[in-house]
Amino acid sequence: MNTDMKIVEGGVCAAKGFVAGGVHCGIRKNRTKRDLSMIFSKVRATAAATYTTNLVKGAPLTVTKNHISDGYAQAVICNSGNANTCNADGVEIAEKMSALCADALGISASDVVVASTGVIGQPLNLAPIAEGIPVLAASLSEDGSDAAAQGIMTTDVVKKEIAVEFSLGGKTCRIGGIAKGSGMIHPNMATMLVFITTDAAISAKMLGKALSTDIKNTFNMISVDGDTSTNDMVTVLANGMAGNAEITEDGADFETFMKALNTVNVYLCRMIAGDGEGATKLLECKVTGAKDEANAKTVAKSVICSNLLKAAMFGADANWGRVLCAIGYSGADVDVNKVDVSFRSVKGEIAVCKNGAGIPFSEEKAKEILLEKEIEILVGLGDGASDATAYGCDLTYDYVKINGDYRT
Amino acid sequence: MNTDMKIVEGGVCAAKGFVAGGVHCGIRKNRTKRDLSMIFSKVRATAAATYTTNLVKGAPLTVTKNHISDGYAQAVICNSGNANTCNADGVEIAEKMSALCADALGISASDVVVASTGVIGQPLNLAPIAEGIPVLAASLSEDGSDAAAQGIMTTDVVKKEIAVEFSLGGKTCRIGGIAKGSGMIHPNMATMLVFITTDAAISAKMLGKALSTDIKNTFNMISVDGDTSTNDMVTVLANGMAGNAEITEDGADFETFMKALNTVNVYLCRMIAGDGEGATKLLECKVTGAKDEANAKTVAKSVICSNLLKAAMFGADANWGRVLCAIGYSGADVDVNKVDVSFRSVKGEIAVCKNGAGIPFSEEKAKEILLEKEIEILVGLGDGASDATAYGCDLTYDYVKINGDYRT
Secondary structure: OOOOOEEOOOHHHOOOOEEEEEEOOOOOOOOOOOOEEEEEEEEEEEEEEEEOOOOOOOHHHHHHHHHHHHOEEEEEEEEEEEOOOOOOOHHHHHHHHHHHHHHHHOOOHHHEEEEEEEEOOOOOOOHHHHHHHHHHHHHOEOOOHHHHHHHOOOOOOOOEEEEEEEEEOOEEEEEEEEEEOOOOOOOOOOOOEEEEEEOOOEOHHHHHHHHHHHHOOOHHHEEOOOOOOOOOEEEEEEOOOOOOOOEOOOOHHHHHHHHHHHHHHHHHHHHHHHOOOOOOOEEEEEEEEEOOHHHHHHHHHHHHHOHHHHHHHHOOOOOOHHHHHHHHOOOOOOOHHHOEEEEEEOOEEEEEEEOOEEOOOOHHHHHHHHOOOEEEEEEEOOOOOEEEEEEEEOOOHHHHHHHHOOOO | OOOOOEEOOOHHHOOOOEEEEEEOOOOOOOOOOOOEEEEEEEEEEEEEEEEOOOOOOOHHHHHHHHHHHHOEEEEEEEEEEEOOOOOOOHHHHHHHHHHHHHHHHOOOHHHEEEEEEEEOOOOOOHHHHHHHHHHHHHHOEOOOHHHHHHHOOOOOOOOEEEEEEEEEOOEEEEEEEEEEOOOOOOOOOOOOEEEEEEOOOEOHHHHHHHHHHHHOOOHHHEEOOOOOOOOOEEEEEEOOOOOOOOEOOOOHHHHHHHHHHHHHHHHHHHHHHHOOOOOOOEEEEEEEEEOOHHHHHHHHHHHHHOHHHHHHHHOOOOOOHHHHHHHHOOOOOOOHHHOEEEEEEOOEEEEEEEOOEEOOOOHHHHHHHHOOOEEEEEEEOOOOOEEEEEEEEOOOHHHHHHHHOOOO
16 A cells, blocks of 8 residues: 555545446346446546457447547446346447436436446346436435445445545545456456546546556456456546646656556455455465566466365365466466465465475464465465466355356 | 277277276275276387376376387376375386386386376375285286276266277277366366277377377367366377287378277266266357367367356356357457357257347246256357367366365
């Protein structure tokens, strides 16, 4: 955590000029579950987004990409319960959602970011959304981030929300975000649904640069189950209401903004990974000593994706051979005879492998460490100065249960 | 099944001149579980093998590779319960295992194929093996394939054994195999442990060509959990005792041999996939209409590897959106708007997606089809004439249970 930054309340409404809300409109049967969320900036904001690399793309992504191609947006509308993907009328429905949102807010439909999450391949009924949008628009408030964060959840157990405060040229700026993501999480160049807002003034070009740079170390380093969703999307809206001099180029201000964005994103990453479907533990694989960053990332991601290691972590079993195995098949350029492995949690750290071979360790101590909720898998490659961190979770009975009958 | 081929009894002892056996020597605590197996050819045989691509390689693989570098071998020794991998003295132990086996059989240690499977990173105690080998060698018989197949099993529930009979130049030939493999199964250029024997006469060069060609369509197309083991190995020994003219070049005889080998390998693949750790179902993803074979294979493997689809199959849930999703992130060159998907089992076939979008179907009928033990996921890409099949299994509570506490 940067010392010039502090965490504040308010999520996506922490930044000046943003209001949000979430309601139950009827896409989901459970009336206590919000299923429609909205975020609104009082002024037009510069906008940037990254999208899934899956060739099968949700219709809302196509529409959003088109809407923010001019670098601006003013509102976000998002439903849960249905992904509006692989439907013949998907784009038409997503356009209509945008138009309904724009009408209710008195803005242009081309300034609306539209998103959907839920089951793939079931037609999305617009009727409950059409009914819900005016109610939702009327409910928007500066306290609405909580409801908005709830409205985008699917199998998520934990609501994901964060905001930080920092300073640019003497002006107090804030950046906040909400996210959803629990299964089908293995982003590649983009990820799940993350909505970030800031009152910092920053050009669309620099906002895009900040986002695309940061996600390579954050959202693209998460994996819950190796499945890259069709609807992954991260968007950031910057409305400039903090009054700082607009960031239009590289430099100290941009670096500060990047640090704030990274703080928000790392927090949301850890929340998403820790709330992976059925997960009981957050896993972080921290790789050091790699030849270069690409190798560090490849190793970290391979370890965090190993079903066998994930199951071992669920069982608090220090089966480090599975870490070595995952490093070996990762495709990274590593000397396996130089690999060190340790496990760490709040209960301490234990070395289990040195130079690619096992070393004696206390199984009792290892068990104590691994029974904690947040586990770090430390991998030293002894081959250079690059590092990387990947975020994941354990593989549990509940992951299977949740996904064995998701649609019913 | 080729009409000129028939399945016969005997496994690795079906071919003339091969004897085998398996005993409990004490690597495993459970005295009713065989943990040491041997296969012996009465005459030296040409030999070929393929190995894991994992950079972390089991010590026995290094030793075996060296032993059969001359194209010949005469015996196989394999223990279960310990992988002899990531141990400082691994190669030394594997060499000693080979020497003990050679001494007991009166052959050269350099004609021994040595293999190990089990936990990674625990020193392998040679004492029980040294005691077991003479007993095992004395027990070898033409009925010993069953015991040998048992001795290499780890978490396998089902013993994997097959043999076929075919004809080469009027001479009756046989080819048979045993295999183990249940978890850490995601072969890449090689796979789990498979031992194949044949009495056909075939040069080491052509034997190697037959094996390396066939595994691309068989063992390399299986995935149980996406984890490529450190100890995968397929070996084939051909002792020539069938009396056919030695196969030394491409041609009709080589084609016939390839068909027989493929029959054995496909059978073992389906057994390995269907006996994946915790599996309740065998899944086969059959891709047709691909631009080329590489794309067909990439799509088939991506679908069969999707944790989400695997969990849906466990729940007999026709969640075809997950098939589309896996195709989309596979990296293959496909037009997602041309993709058709059906599910098939002995209960019938049901189309669920046409041209990349859902079509109405009977959930009841789909459930009936998916409740069966062997499920085909049929993917039409509408983009060419190439096809591929991948083999996998569902993801179940028991996979998590087995791997949550494998070592204890």
